[in-house]
Amino acid sequence: MKLDPRATAVTNVRILDPEAETVSAPTTLRFNGDRIASVGAAPAPGEEVFDAEGRIAAPGLIDCHVHVLANSPDLGSLGDESPAYLTACAINTMQGALRRGFTALRDAGGADFGLARAADEGLFVSPRLFFGGKSLSQTGGHADMRGPGNALVDNHQCCPHIGLVCDGVDEVRRGARQQFRTGADHLKLMLSGGVASPTDRVDSTQFSDSEILAAVEEAEAANRYVLGHAYTARAINRGLRLGVRSIEHGNLLDEETVRLFLEHDAFLVPTLVTYQRLKADGARLGLPAASQAKVDDVLYAGLEALRLADRGGVNIAYGSDLLGEMWEYQSQEFEIRAQAQSAGAVLRGATTTAARLLQAEGDLGILAEGAYADLVLLNANPLEDVTVLARPEESIHSVFSRGALVED
Structure with a gap:
């Protein structure tokens, strides 16, 4: 290319x-x-x-939720890979997105300043990359990829885990400042359990109020913002009240969630296509059995959540969240959203609304x-x-x- x-x-x-x-x-x-x-x-x-x-x-289209370094749905295995190898995989992934018309990507955990710099300097042809560095996770949270019998964690900046394990306000502040020190465009917090992590429940809440507030304060000090991984209304609503600007997934939101989105002018980034592909291809591509069992918890509620948010006038941006070989289905999110939104609303989610979320109004x-x-x-x-x-x-x-x- x-x-x-x-x-x-x-x-x-x-x-x-x-x-x-x-x-x-x-x-x-x-x-x-x-x-x-x-x-x-x-x-x-x-x-x-x-x-x-x-x-x-x-x-140019904008995908606001990607993981360009995630060459497998087995996210726990990424820390054992060579960063050089995963960078090569990321180049292929990003160029595939560009072929599909996505000229900008927001990485929601994993991509670092080096990859973003290489893309910006034209060392390889790629979309524009907005990166957040490592996601912040509590011990046992969605980005803590250790199995229950593994006590070791590697928080080194260059280890290609998608997350940094932090406990307590001081560690969260330090973790946030570390990402912003590298020039991160945003900071991701794990506010609830998830599908791809081995030891947490989807319906759990993660981090204390004071820890979330610390991350939000650090982001505001850096003139950046926090995006929060959350599925349940309890986790989403708590994050919105504490200043999280962008909620990722949001499959189990409720009417109160819609009110809070509007009150705080926050953004929702659904990622419906990833659950379809995890259901269809996850086992074949290495998604652990414990994670396979959690897919149904979020798969079927997502479309109704999108309808509810759209009817309520929430800012909704495009996201895909696909992993490994599933990236080829990145554009299928358009077809899924068309079941719940007008054509114009779907398009704005991948263009003007996405640009506002990325703080790139007038540019993208x-x-x-x-x-x-x-x-x-x-x-x-x-x-x-x-x-x-x-x-x-x-x-x-x-x-x-x-x-x-x-x-x-």
């Missing part, structure tokens, strides 16, 4: 606006480096152009002067049928990243 920067203008292109839910008449997009220089101005004499032939340009999620030149040329109009995005091999004609055509 490489970038071809020769064309600095895309002509005869119709621009999709996710907020207005409109598609423009044919026009011209001109680039200046990795930014959009103008919309509508004619190309300069002799300027290299790419003729879109009337196709629709959508803003739109095609306008001054925004990043990340776009997807489509053969079909997703405002008429958003499920076309679930079939990227048919619907995507070309992808532009950082103002250059992606060539595979």
